Amino acid sequence: xxxxxxxxxxxxxxxxxxxxxxxxxxxxxxxxxxxxxxxxxxxxxxxxxxxxxxxxxxxxxxxxxxxxxxxxxxxxxxxxxxxxxxxxxxxxxxxxxxxxxxxxxxxxxxxxxxxxxxxxxxxxxxxxxxxxxxxxxxxxxxxxxxxxxxxxxxxxxxxxxxxxxxxxxxxxxxxxxxxxxxxxxxxxxxxxxxxxxxxxxxxxxxxxxxxxxxxxxxxxxxxxxxxxxxxxxxxxxxxxxxxxxxxxxxxxxxxxxxxxxxxxxxxxxxxxxxxxxxxxxxxxxxxxxxxxxxxxxxxxxxxxxxxxxxxxxxxxxxxxxxxxxxxxxxxxxxxxxxxxxxxxxxxxxxxxxxxxxx
Ligand code: KG4
Ligand code: ZN
Numbered sequence: 001x002x003x004x005x006x007x008x009x010x011x012x013x014x015x016x017x018x019x020x021x022x023x024x025x026x027x028x029x030x031x032x033x034x035x036x037x038x039x040x041x042x043x044x045x046x047x048x049x050x051x052x053x054x055x056x057x058x059x060x061x062x063x064x065x066x067x068x069x070x071x072x073x074x075x076x077x078x079x080x081x082x083x084x085x086x087x088x089x090x091x092x093x094x095x096x097x098x099x100x101x102x103x104x105x106x107x108x109x110x111x112x113x114x115x116x117x118x119x120x121x122x123x124x125x126x127x128x129x130x131x132x133x134x135x136x137x138x139x140x141x142x143x144x145x146x147x148x149x150x151x152x153x154x155x156x157x158x159x160x161x162x163x164x165x166x167x168x169x170x171x172x173x174x175x176x177x178x179x180x181x182x183x184x185x186x187x188x189x190x191x192x193x194x195x196x197x198x199x200x201x202x203x204x205x206x207x208x209x210x211x212x213x214x215x216x217x218x219x220x221x222x223x224x225x226x227x228x229x230x231x232x233x234x235x236x237x238x239x240x241x242x243x244x245x246x247x248x249x250x251x252x253x254x255x256x257x258x259x260x261x262x263x264x265x266x267x268x269x270x271x272x273x274x275x276x277x278x279x280x281x282x283x284x285x286x287x288x289x290x291x292x293x294x295x296x297x298x299x300x301x302x303x304x305x306x307x308x309x310x311x312x313x314x315x316x317x318x319x320x321x322x323x324x325x326x327x328x329x330x331x332x333x334x335x336x337x338x339x340x341x342x343x344x345x346x347x348x349x350x351x352x353x354x355x356x357x358x
Pocket of ligand 1: 155290
């Protein structure tokens, strides 16, 4: 089954083609094109939704064309279905992907699979690349039950997944998401947008124990997170240290990153233990953070646990369309596996849903 994926939930414009085979636990990546408007958002220090959507309307058709052309000898006739992110996300951005996908579904006469962006972040773990196998990890052995941790600019969520298609939301952030906190603190430190990767770069040169920032809710009995207090604590600390020199910025970056990672690692392992998870799946832009990956892995080893940690290749952590096509493939198949046949949703009934959750 060949699926064309389309993703425009935030500032990226993505199109990708994946091939899925029934009965296998991974899909093959045939092409993955992402056009980013990050340089534009760097000039404003964050995303202005209308600016993002204006860029996406320019990118969407060339990006889809490129994704198809990158698959040698592929014709439109070979594509079995179109998957599109219908939420959650920015409404203006979502509409561009959804309306384009609906139009293509009608004109090309292809089934349309509206797909949850958050599910996409989880299913990035099930992508094997046919493009450049060396660049991507092969995640063929995800065993259930699994705990999925989504850490992105908009979300910090823990999800229990018993099987494909069987998901239970365990908890999430009560205020800022982990990526949002890193972006905002990055801005306070004078770093370019997005803060996350820049904080990581400087944190590698800093002392994570130099400043003690709070890791909120680290010992709470639920699976919730809260990062807005950390942002305020960082602001107060930074105000007392003006002007900031380079080594102070590195130490502050490392200390903030540590506070965020400590709470994420603790809660993820707690969820994994409580639900007897055999694996943990990382997803979302913050999952590209090497310290987070390393800390989770060493914590698993320290607990003498046999849980396997999976993380997508870094380029598949941030928003892309391959993960959307992957999620669509598995949800289409899990629906047929659980009884009824997969029902395509008529394009007329697909609408963008900015507030969509699990
Ligand atoms: O998943 P994503 O591309 O978009 C959303 O769905 O939100 O995530 C973007 C977020 C941003 O907050 C960005 O700062 C963060 O992911 N991010 C990182 C890293 N790369 C991206 N945070 C920490 N370390 C990174 N290497
Ligand atoms: Zn995302």
